[in-house]
Amino acid sequence: MADFPGKVNTQTSAAASQQGNIKMAVDVSFVRTIPAILMMAETVVGLLVWSLMASIHIFHPAIGWVMFVSVTLWLLTIVLFCMLLFGVHHKLPSVPWPLAVLVFNGVAAFLYLTAFITTAAVASDYYWTWAYGHMVAAAVFGCIVTVGYGASAFFSYTMWRGNDGNAAGSTVPV
Template identity: 30%
Template sequence: MEGEMVDPGFPAHTATATAAPQPRPAGNIRFDPTYINFRNIPGMLKIAQIVFNLIGYICAAVSTFNSYSHANWFSFVSMTGFWVTGILLVLYMMHVLERFYMVPWLMLEFGYCALWCFFYLTAAVACATWGGVDSGAAAASFFGFVAMILYGADAFFKFKAWRSGDIAQGGQQVQMADPGMPSPGAY
């Protein structure tokens, strides 16, 4: 149409919203023995949990009444804790958790440690009731209570890390989609 005026006001502008960058750790799998050094509390807790799981299992297995329900429950709790904690230790030492950074590892580990803290409480109390008759059950009870404290401490640290927004392992490396674009909050 002739004679129609175009508004010379603002130029045509389309805003594109970009999502905030998500923290993403490096995802290469490698062996890293520094996870179990003396300065790394989670690594030392896992090593201690594995040791006390194994010693407690041996005490329950050699007890006089090892076929009774209290010893069977203690054996189940200690051996399941031994294997799950051992697998988690290997996953941390091999940096596999960095590969699957979208999985809420800290929340899952918090749930596992809290549950095993409760299971060890029940198993250690069940063995303690037989402690006056059976020295193996008394020893298993002692190691069960220590393992309960270790799992409780691990649950506490996992909960604190989860609430503060930490990731399970690795440094946070932020990758922007386009480095020339300003951040979404810049306008």
């Protein structure tokens, strides 16, 4: 026990000496890619969908479903975009990123398709009310977001297949 302090290296690395400052590199080239532009568009138009549906003060289970889908996917898209922008995917090479992004976009496209169809079907029930315009606009924007997620799924699929189907690749569809 007497020789314990002699065996311990008390030097700190340069990163640790910054006293907790975490440097995150922003991948500016990612923002210029088609998948990133699609993600930004999905975020903006998804915000329009859920804000239009939230402005309707009518209780209907279909409106609850559309709100759940739009808000959940809006938040998850923002999180995924930030992870790709700040290079978190490089820190987690064990995650099969091309496959994960493909599954996310495919599931998002399907869920938004159900939300879009639900909104369009329920809108006719409120034809003579002020909420009709909000619901039609939300349905149109829902259709646009569905197409966006479908296009993102297509680009994710081409990137995944470009890896020869290797789900363990550490690249991201950019």
